[in-house]
Amino acid sequence: MKAMYKGDERYSKVGVLMDLLGIKDVSTTRQEKNGTIVWRLPIKNNWKNGKLIEVASFASGYVRNQNSGYSNYQLNKRCEGEPEYFDSGRLDELGRPMYTKFNTRSCVLIPIEIDRLEYLISYCLKNYFIKRANEVADGKLIPKWRHEYDVKNAVIENTTPEVSITVNGERYNVI
16 A cells, blocks of 8 residues: 555545555556546456556546546536526527527536545445446446346245244244
8 A cells, every 4th residue: 555545544544445445546656746646446347348447536626537548537526507608699589699598517626635535435436336236256247137037036945934032132043
């Protein structure tokens, strides 16, 4: 584990979570100098020939997915921006110019590094570890309907339910 994850309580907590989840810090020296932190998750990307998923935290306040080369996307939360108005090039019946209203969405930047890292851990846990929990080790997805079908049609060997009762601290099995 890198030295940055030792010392400060919040950084060491992030380091412990990284160890538990199997996340590796793969930042290059140039990225570190620029304030960028890149993590490699132990989960394969479905779209890049089994390459492991990488996410990054940038000094600018953005948190991004780093997998797709030409289409890295922000993982920051989104907020509604101020509406913008553009001249539509048309006039109303009184000869006034008509405008088109355009609502924008922008990313909420996270300016403090430790806040970005904690957000990144929680995002990865929710969106990669939990949502993709039904993927097996080789990266193949088991669809939910397939899993439910297999469970429903599985042969159950012992159909007798086990019931136990605790009386005065002693446990008894009821048959």
